[in-house]
Amino acid sequence: MNMIEVKNLSKDYHVVKKEGGMKGALKALVTRESKVISAVKNLNFTIEAGEIIGFIGPNGAGKSTTIKMMSGILTPSEGEILIGGIDITKHRKEVVQHIGVVFGQRSQLNWDLRLGESFELLRHIYQIDKIQYQKTLDEMDDIFGIKELLDKPVRQMSLGQRVKGDLVAAMIHSPKVLFLDEPTIGLDVSAKYALRKFIKEIKEQRGTTIILTTHDLGDIQQLCNRLIIINHGNLVEDGNLEDIVNRIAPYKTLVVEYYDEQFATHEKCQLIESDGNIAKYRFMKNDITAAKLIEALSMKAQIKDVSIEEAGIDDIIRAAYEERD
Known part of the structure; x- marks a missing residue:
């Protein structure tokens, strides 16, 4: 079942062109020239219920603009967005009852209240009964230990504590869809671990559909089976992470340490680097397995040790970005 359907989605901004100086200011009072900037261009994709994307x-690239349109904050210039089969542009109040949003650079917590008071305020806004509210809070406490922070004023909380508070606030009304826009900005290792644990557990326990935008490639490797990549407002990639990796980098690197500096060669691999008695070979995954290559090389020279290196996820993503450029 598709939880989210994005059809022919576009967003344009009209920007006024203005010359510098007093002359430009006076000219702008009489005539204004504007140009159209396309932040998002004809996006089409679907997301199934319970997926982590x-x-x-x-x-x-247009990521945040797209997330804001999908969460009802911005209105598209063209196209439609269906959340649970309902057009969010036409039925915003109905749809936002079922979505949660966390922006890493903005907090929805009230700066002047205690954390628990912020949660209570949201409980009344979403009209959640006390039993369901307490159940959700207990579940979030199992993940974050959030109850120890309930009496702490939001203004006195650390960045990591505020992010935890924002995540719990986004889940207070048990949304079906959760948008996380750069939630790990500025977080330390411990806070990132807690965030990843949170994402995995709400997906498993509640079947929540999660859309994650991030520059932290560790988040992608640990959480996402599927990637949607956009650049200059256009869809660049949409598919299984492993499939994208195999297409962009269909090779592995074999590092071999020999007993001496006499290297072996093989027709199905390329020697790309050597240093003393250590050699690096690149081979295509579909041409030969690492085991067979090692066996073939060992018949020509004595091998002391071997290791295999996969293409780094950062290199893969950079290559995907540069493809469209």
Whole structure:
């Protein structure tokens, strides 16, 4: 079942062109020239219920604009977005009852209240009964230990504590869809671990559909089986992470340490680097397995040790960005 359907989605901004100086200011009072900037261009994709999607792209690619349209904050210039089969543009109040949003650079917590008071305020806004509210809070406490922070004023909380508070606030009304826009910005290792644990557990326990935008490639590797990549507002990739990796980098690197500096060669691999008695070979995954290559090399020279290196996820993502550029 598709939880989210995005059809022919576009967003344009009209920017006024203005010359510098007093002359430009006076001219702008009489005539104004504007140009159209297309932040998002004809996006089409679907997301099934319970999926964790990595929605990524370089800075200025249109990620946040798309997330804001999908969560009802911005209105599309063209196209439609269906959440649970309902058009969020036409029925915003109905749909937002079932979505949660966390922006890493903005907090929805009230700065002047205690954390627990912020949660209570949201309980009344979403009209959640006390039993369901307490159940949700207990579940979030199992993940974050959030109850020890309930009496702490939001203004006195650390960045990591505020992010935890924002995540719990986004889940207070048990949304079906959760948008996480750069939630790990500025977090330390411990806080990132807690965030990843949170994402995995709400997916398993509640079947929540999660759309994650991030520049932290560790998040992608640990959480996302599927990637949607956009660049310059266009869809660049949409597919299984492993399939994208195999297409962009269909090779592995074999590092071999020999007993002496006499290297072996093989027709199905390329010697790309050597240093003393250590050699690096690149081979295509579909041409030969690492085991067979090692066996073939060992018949020509004595091998002391071997290791295999996969293409780094950062290299894969950078290559995907540069493809469209």
